[in-house]
Amino acid sequence: AQKITQTQPGMFVQEKEAVTLDCTYDTSDPSYGLFWYKQPSSGEMIFLIYQGSYDQQNATEGRYSLNFQKARKSANLVISASQLGDSAMYFCAMREGGDTGRRALTFGSGTRLQVQP
Amino acid sequence: DAGITQSPRHKVTETGTPVTLRCHQTENHRYMYWYRQDPGHGLRLIHYSYGVKDTDKGEVSDGYSVSRSKTEDFLLTLESATSSQTSVYFCAITPEAPGGTEAFFGQGTRLTVV
Numbered sequence: 001a002q003k004i005t006q007t008q009p010g011m012f013v014q015e016k017e018a019v020t021l022d023c024t025y026d027t028s029d030p031s032y033g034l035f036w037y038k039q040p041s042s043g044e045m046i047f048l049i050y051q052g053s054y055d056q057q058n059a060t061e062g063r064y065s066l067n068f069q070k071a072r073k074s075a076n077l078v079i080s081a082s083q084l085g086d087s088a089m090y091f092c093a094m095r096e097g098g099d100t101g102r103r104a105l106t107f108g109s110g111t112r113l114q115v116q117p
Numbered sequence: 118d119a120g121i122t123q124s125p126r127h128k129v130t131e132t133g134t135p136v137t138l139r140c141h142q143t144e145n146h147r148y149m150y151w152y153r154q155d156p157g158h159g160l161r162l163i164h165y166s167y168g169v170k171d172t173d174k175g176e177v178s179d180g181y182s183v184s185r186s187k188t189e190d191f192l193l194t195l196e197s198a199t200s201s202q203t204s205v206y207f208c209a210i211t212p213e214a215p216g217g218t219e220a221f222f223g224q225g226t227r228l229t230v231v
Contacts, residue, residue, distance in 0.1 A: 006159075045207065047220075102148075103211045104175065107152075109157055
């Protein structure tokens with residue numbers, strides 16, 4: 001079974017509008033972390049935001065927020081006021097096992113976001 | 118900048134030849150990883166290391182081996198390259214600070230096996 005599922009291969013959004021990128025996850029580990037990364041056309045992986053499984057509040061970083069719904073096992077990324085520079089591939093990822101274990105990330109297949117002027 | 122350098126950045130090789138990719142870090146992190154990125158699959162873990170000479174397999178390790186003789190270097194070897202190993206390869210490190218520490222990635226190596 002997929003551990004991280006991103007069901008939107010591609011999305012379009014108008015500049016200055018908000019957009020939500022979906023991510024669902026599957027784990028039986030009570031301690032885990034959820035991450036979002038951005039990959040622009042240049043190819044580098046850019047960390048955006050993190051949510052821990054025990055965090056009570058949704059994470060926010062500037063224009064990025066993570067809508068964490070633990071019971072539904074979803075961790076959607078919300079980008080407010082989209083900019084042309086937000087056009088990129090976005091990956092949701094999960095680390096299981098807290099601070100122990102191999103500390104590796106499991107990635108979803110990604111969502112390609114295109115911001116239109 | 119987590120001080121991660123991958124080399125080479127691009128390589129074209131022939132089927133059946135051995136290939137070694139290098140990941141070098143400057144900050145003495147214990148955990149290092151090799152991922153491959155293919156369309157439709159995101160990034161998938163090939164091998165990882167949790168210290169000098171301590172390595173283990175990831176989900177897509179067939180056809181790959183790794184070595185870590187120094188903290189700063191993590192090598193990925195394709196013993197006999199195949200066309201299915203054409204991919205973009207990323208090295209990553211994870212600091213050991215407690216809590217939600219993100220992974221930092223190198224710039225990637227684009228490998229083409231012809």
